[in-house]
Amino acid sequence: MKILVTAKRLMDPETKIKLKKDNSGVDLEGVKFVVNPFDENAIEEALRLKEKHGGEVVVVSIGKPEVVEQIRTGLAMGGDRGIHVNADGEIDSDAVARILAKLVEEEKPDLVLMGKQAVDDDSSQAGQLLAEYLGWGQACFASKVEVNGTTATVTREVDGGLETLELQLPALVTADLRLNEPRYASLPGIMKAKKKEVKEVTPASLGVDVAPKVKVTGVTVPPARSAGKKVESVQELVQMLKTEAKVL
Amino acid sequence: MTTATHASNPIGFSLTDEQKQLQETARKFAAEVIRPVAPHHDRTEEFPEKVLRKAHELGLINLIIPEQYGGLGLSAVDGVVMTEEAAWGCAGMATSIMANDLALSPIVLDASEEQKEEWLPKFTKEYRLASFCLSEPGAGSDVAGMTTTARRDGDYYILNGAKQWITNATYADQFTVFATLDKSQRHKALAAFIVPRDTPGITVGKPEDKMGQRASNTAPVIFEDVKVPVRNRIGEEGQGFMIAMRTLDKSRPMVAALCVGLARAAMEYAMDYANERKQFNQPIANFQAIQFLIANMAMKTEASRLLTWQAAWALDAGIRSTLYSSYAKSFAADTCMEVTTDAVQVYGGYGYTKEYPVEKLMRDAKLMQIYEGTAQVQRMVIARELLSKR
Numbered sequence: 001m002k003i004l005v006t007a008k009r010l011m012d013p014e015t016k017i018k019l020k021k022d023n024s025g026v027d028l029e030g031v032k033f034v035v036n037p038f039d040e041n042a043i044e045e046a047l048r049l050k051e052k053h054g055g056e057v058v059v060v061s062i063g064k065p066e067v068v069e070q071i072r073t074g075l076a077m078g079g080d081r082g083i084h085v086n087a088d089g090e091i092d093s094d095a096v097a098r099i100l101a102k103l104v105e106e107e108k109p110d111l112v113l114m115g116k117q118a119v120d121d122d123s124s125q126a127g128q129l130l131a132e133y134l135g136w137g138q139a140c141f142a143s144k145v146e147v148n149g150t151t152a153t154v155t156r157e158v159d160g161g162l163e164t165l166e167l168q169l170p171a172l173v174t175a176d177l178r179l180n181e182p183r184y185a186s187l188p189g190i191m192k193a194k195k196k197e198v199k200e201v202t203p204a205s206l207g208v209d210v211a212p213k214v215k216v217t218g219v220t221v222p223p224a225r226s227a228g229k230k231v232e233s234v235q236e237l238v239q240m241l242k243t244e245a246k247v248l
Numbered sequence: 249m250t251t252a253t254h255a256s257n258p259i260g261f262s263l264t265d266e267q268k269q270l271q272e273t274a275r276k277f278a279a280e281v282i283r284p285v286a287p288h289h290d291r292t293e294e295f296p297e298k299v300l301r302k303a304h305e306l307g308l309i310n311l312i313i314p315e316q317y318g319g320l321g322l323s324a325v326d327g328v329v330m331t332e333e334a335a336w337g338c339a340g341m342a343t344s345i346m347a348n349d350l351a352l353s354p355i356v357l358d359a360s361e362e363q364k365e366e367w368l369p370k371f372t373k374e375y376r377l378a379s380f381c382l383s384e385p386g387a388g389s390d391v392a393g394m395t396t397t398a399r400r401d402g403d404y405y406i407l408n409g410a411k412q413w414i415t416n417a418t419y420a421d422q423f424t425v426f427a428t429l430d431k432s433q434r435h436k437a438l439a440a441f442i443v444p445r446d447t448p449g450i451t452v453g454k455p456e457d458k459m460g461q462r463a464s465n466t467a468p469v470i471f472e473d474v475k476v477p478v479r480n481r482i483g484e485e486g487q488g489f490m491i492a493m494r495t496l497d498k499s500r501p502m503v504a505a506l507c508v509g510l511a512r513a514a515m516e517y518a519m520d521y522a523n524e525r526k527q528f529n530q531p532i533a534n535f536q537a538i539q540f541l542i543a544n545m546a547m548k549t550e551a552s553r554l555l556t557w558q559a560a561w562a563l564d565a566g567i568r569s570t571l572y573s574s575y576a577k578s579f580a581a582d583t584c585m586e587v588t589t590d591a592v593q594v595y596g597g598y599g600y601t602k603e604y605p606v607e608k609l610m611r612d613a614k615l616m617q618i619y620e621g622t623a624q625v626q627r628m629v630i631a632r633e634l635l636s637k638r
Contacts, residue, residue, distance in 0.1 A: 068265075069265055069268070069269075072265060072266075072269060073269065073272075076269055076273075184273055184276060184277065184306055185269060185272070185273050186273070186305070186306045186307050187270065187273065187306060187307025187308065187320050187322075188307050188320060190266060190269045190270055190273065191266070191320050191321075191322075193266075193269075194266055
């Protein structure tokens, strides 16, 4: 089976976030970039499915030439080849979905695997939009994926429990954290990745207009945490939870 | 990959994309696999076999094996970049991870084609350890004063003697042993041999109870009438000293990288603690007394890294690296001793206790000024190299 999987480049979630002086966004100067952790789960799942059923894993990333680093990480983990959609500037979730829809038309994968959301803007939209554009079945927030011939059985994490879906392939699945534990890119993997093909395309060559429909107009940091209070007794604690915190 | 970068840009400090990935993999491994278990292995001196097996699986062991013998064909720059990361996790484990490279270097550098085919690929195929047996109870810095003898007997050599401070010896599957064919001829009479562990007559003694780097295994190895086939000799009779020195030229930048990783770990701990610890109603990082300590740590760690990269670059460029290797090893070792000592100082009384991580780093650091050529031997090498050219 052929699987298309995404590898979004974003700042390392471990980094301390600093805003630009004009609050127009996050200051990216000197920041380390990684593959979106949920996309890493998606890549891992794609590789496991390939190891079980054979086939090919194609790693896609959209953005400036630097995003090829994230594609290479996917290839070093075991992906077969990459597609870099070279695009500058803000690309909103809808544009991402329309770009991926075009790539799906060309590549004709049996399955598209994506992270359930990117941990930078937490939109959680691109996967769902893509399935809509393609008219495919979708299963988001997957914690288990099994493929049987022309169907996929997906367990998804919903509020208060698990839901199991059966999907007709081709389909779209987005990965949750508990789906698997992503492997390390091994040294042999990294050395082999150098020789793997990464094709470059552009939104224009795909015929996709990426003019944003949604624009970020400003960001703010959450208010600093105020100091805690020490209480003398349980009674006082209950009292304060009622009157000050208003949680009881 | 590195040579190409440097050819087009004679002085460059940037890493290639692949090198960044190698660094990232080593960094993740150090943070997620090595560091969490480092205190346990320091306390118990239990050998970190699980970590080493995982490191082998990822390809972090046997960095120097060339591609045609099943290795990855990495450059020395690749090696120092990754070794710094491993040592950041735990210097003791990094020493054990590196030990195969030290033992296999004589084979990579000076063995015949047949010997390379026979002895190298098995190390990348399966988890195996090898130990470098050079030092002796009475021959440390004075390598040529060794008393382990090799006597030719038909198609064999008969080895007799004792080796000391042998890294990973208890768990090694294979030894690279240096011995003398004639004690009176000193360095002119040394030869190097590949000796499988299961050869009769080999005894590995009790592991040392060390001050630091307690995760790494260090033990004496005794050879009693050990029969080694002539075809296991690396190079010619009398080339042993040269082979040992070439190996050390190659390994010293890696040891220097280990020092850099250790110093970086201590510096990071000291900075975080200085920001957190309050005295006189403010973080101690506000005081110049602490700031100057931190600034010195950072300057010297950075300088150590540059010397280390330079030495690795010289190796990759095929330039005689003896001087660069010794600059890097001695400066980085002295630096990591100083930085770890100052890190304990920043922590004050807490730093002196085992509740906090920096006293371990200080104990680990001391070894760096001793093994693979003491701080003093490095200076002898440096002075000799420089003075002989005037």
